[in-house]
Amino acid sequence: MDFLMFQLIHNSKTPLYEQLYQSIKKAIINGTIEEGIKLPSKRKLAEYLAVSQTTIEFAYSQLVAEGFIVSEPRRGYFVQNLEELAIIEQGIASIVPESTDIPSFTVDLSTGKIDTDSFPFKTWRRYAKDIVNEENGELLQLGHPQGDYLLRQQISSYLFQSRGVKSTPEQIILGSGTEQIMPLIIHLLGEKAVYGFENPGYPLTHHLFFNDSRMSVPIAVDNDGVIVSKLEQSFANVMYVTPSHQFPTGAVLSATRRNQLLAWAYQQDNRYIIEDDYDSEFRYTGKPIPSLQGIDQNERVIYLSTFSKSLMPSLRIAYAVLPKSLILQYKQRFSYYAATVPRMDQHILANFMEDGYFAKHLNRMRKIYKRKLEIITKTILQYHPTVSISGEQAGMHILLTIRTTKTETELVKLAEQADIRIYGLQDYISSNLDEQTFPKLVLGFGGLKMEQVASSIHQLMKALEIKKHRNS
Ligand SMILES: Cc1ncc(COP(=O)(O)O)c(C=O)c1O
Structure with missing residues (x-):
């Protein structure tokens, strides 16, 4: 795997996945990585480069989308023939098979998810029927x-x-x-x-x-x-x-x-x-x-x-x-x-x-998200003072500050190993901030099912090796 030992800059303006994608692409074009070579699995490369699996996933997906590598089901990722790629780039790019490998996690704490159980499908369908x-x-x-x-x-x-x-x-x-x-x-x-x-x-x-x-x-x-x-x-x-x-x-x-x-x-x-x-x-x-x-x-x-x-x-x-x-x-x-x-x-x-x-839906959803937030706050309290919350006045995500000697990357990786998707604050930082503080994780709770909110938090804490301080 030595040919993949790229120097990734953690506090760069360019996201890690983009740096990795650019480095692999360059290595394929200049021949350092030869045609037909099997790239390591996402997990192995993530471990090797000490980055999250999501970083590797994004980089590989981009390379697949551009035809530099192909994903063969149950076999892995293989470097494409560049001559074929040249033909593809000349106009038949659309025949490159898309990766069907949509990442899914047992617990998804990324932002951008909403509560799908409470969407008023019936009403929406009625309006759709009237319009179409x-x-x-x-x-x-x-x-x-x-x-x-x-x-x-x-x-x-x-x-x-x-x-x-x-x-x-x-x-x-x-x-x-x-x-x-x-x-x-x-x-x-x-x-x-x-x-x-x-x-x-x-x-x-x-x-x-x-x-x-x-x-x-x-x-x-x-x-x-x-x-x-x-x-x-x-x-x-x-x-x-x-x-x-x-x-x-x-x-x-x-x-x-x-x-x-x-x-x-x-x-x-x-x-x-x-x-x-x-x-x-x-x-x-x-x-x-x-x-x-x-x-x-x-x-x-x-x-x-x-x-x-x-x-x-x-x-x-x-x-x-x-x-x-x-x-x-x-x-x-x-x-x-x-x-x-x-x-x-x-x-x-x-x-x-x-x-x-719409107003009715908002009122309903406000109560649902508020309830989820209350459950999260109560559950996290059991892990206080190691874990504390901020940003809980609004929206569908909060910030967790974790008093630990582990780094943010290590925490994200631990979560990933337990099949939990969560992002660290570093992923949203564009240039170095002066302050050196404890690691922070951005926790999106919109998509969690109500009955799974508390258990998802406990699962996360277990994955991060954080012990309860109290039981209520
Ligand atoms: C800060 C911010 N603005 C806007 C959006 C929504 O973007 P869009 O309207 O493209 O879905 C999001 C979604 O996560 C967001 O976090």
Whole structure:
């Protein structure tokens, strides 16, 4: 396995899996790894390189997708013939078989999962049946490029009532996910924009800035959210933030910092805040936190949210509310792009919202996620003070701080060996943070079944070799 002894940099801006994928790809192209060679199993390579199995899995999947290696069922991964690959790259890439190897874990504590048991299938089906109907033949044609007015209207009034967001339907653009809308915003703000992003933060946005060759600077986060004084010292003129429930630390941006952030934006004409309010529907304690957009007096906040948490991630519907000056530019520059959300789905959702089912669903889900969180808090208390929780005021993930001599990578690996998927905070960090603290794990609980919440936590603690301190 010596030919795979790559030097991976743990605190690099480039994720570990990407470094590994690039290194293997390079070695295949320059012939260090020869055609036909069997690569070690994911588990073995993970052990050898002292990284998580998920890292290897992502790297291998990317190599399979690009045809550098093939996955042969029950045999393993084999390096492809590069000449064949050249042919594939010339135009028949689609014949490369996809890996059917979808990773599944006994306990999945990754973020991004929702509770599937409580989805109102019956109601949704009824609305779907009403929409997929001969009478709605018009829905087979393309609709408005920003998304159909009907749904934008529903979103606008929902946002005002629940988040204090001030908008007209004309200011709203729909897209198939935050990841689809963000590049549009990035293009709209031009090449000169320099982005500040939270560190730790949502990795997708860092990739988007990188892929579009935009300058971006990590801004540290503490218990009160992003540290605005650090932003003030930077060259950034656009700040991407998750103020209501920071991803992934769960911190809530304090009132002082909110005012400071808005004041920063008002200091120069070209400054903007991108407020990603992805899971604000689920707030469990204290007063609801108003959106930054709602308190902004100078049209400097671009508000972004999604139905991925509130309904389902596979729906692929997210939206942005653009300030008036930007929406005019948007209409001039981007109106020739067709909406990316299927019209039938837009109408099902609009009717579902209009008849009050969305609000009802949110109320129900808030109680369910709150209950799961209560069980987690109570269970973790048994492992206190070795384990403590933060970021539990909202959303579907929390942060665990573990007082141990083990490293974060070791903890993630121990979990993996027990077939538990969980990510360490390091996976969300873009550049070294000064503070040396105890390892932290980001625990997503949305997808756990209610009856398995407590047992999943006990399983995790057992895997991490953490003993109970008390029994209640
Ligand atoms: C910070 C953040 N923003 C947005 C999203 C949702 O993205 P999308 O709308 O592309 O599903 C997520 C999902 O996990 C998230 O963590």
